[in-house]
Amino acid sequence: MKILFVADVFGAPGRRAVETRLPSLREELGADFCIVNGENAAAGRGITAKLADKILASGADVITLGNWTWGQSDAHRASALRCTTASR
Numbered sequence: 001m002k003i004l005f006v007a008d009v010f011g012a013p014g015r016r017a018v019e020t021r022l023p024s025l026r027e028e029l030g031a032d033f034c035i036v037n038g039e040n041a042a043a044g045r046g047i048t049a050k051l052a053d054k055i056l057a058s059g060a061d062v063i064t065l066g067n068w069t070w071g072q073s074d075a076h077r078a079s080a081l082r083c084t085t086a087s088r
Contacts, residue, residue, distance in 0.1 A: 004031035006060070010040045015051065022059040034059055039066040 004026060009018050018036060026034055038055055041047045047065065055063055 001032045002030050004029055004034045006034070006036040008037050008040055009055065011043050015041055015054065018055055018060070019058045026059050034061050036060040036063050037066070038063040 006018060006022065009015060022034065022036075025031075036055055038047045038052060038060075041051045041055065047063070052063055
């Protein structure tokens with residue numbers, strides 16, 4: 001099994017990179033599972049439910065979180081708090 005880990009998606013530039021590059025990168029590397037660290041996805045402080053959904057839709061199977069997780073008021077609603085079960 002090949003695992004791709006994308007570290008520290010930071011703000012809008014990081015989100016754009018994930019959204020545009022992750023699908024083809026998974027294919028290029030033959031990654032079976034993709035982990036993305038999204039704790040800084042919302043302008044460098046936390047994650048929102050909307051941003052978590054976008055990261056998952058881009059091809060992440062799970063989003064890891066850290067000390068800035070709760071930096072946004074709706075972080076508790078983020079689907080990043082669960083693993084997707086979509087098969088690839």
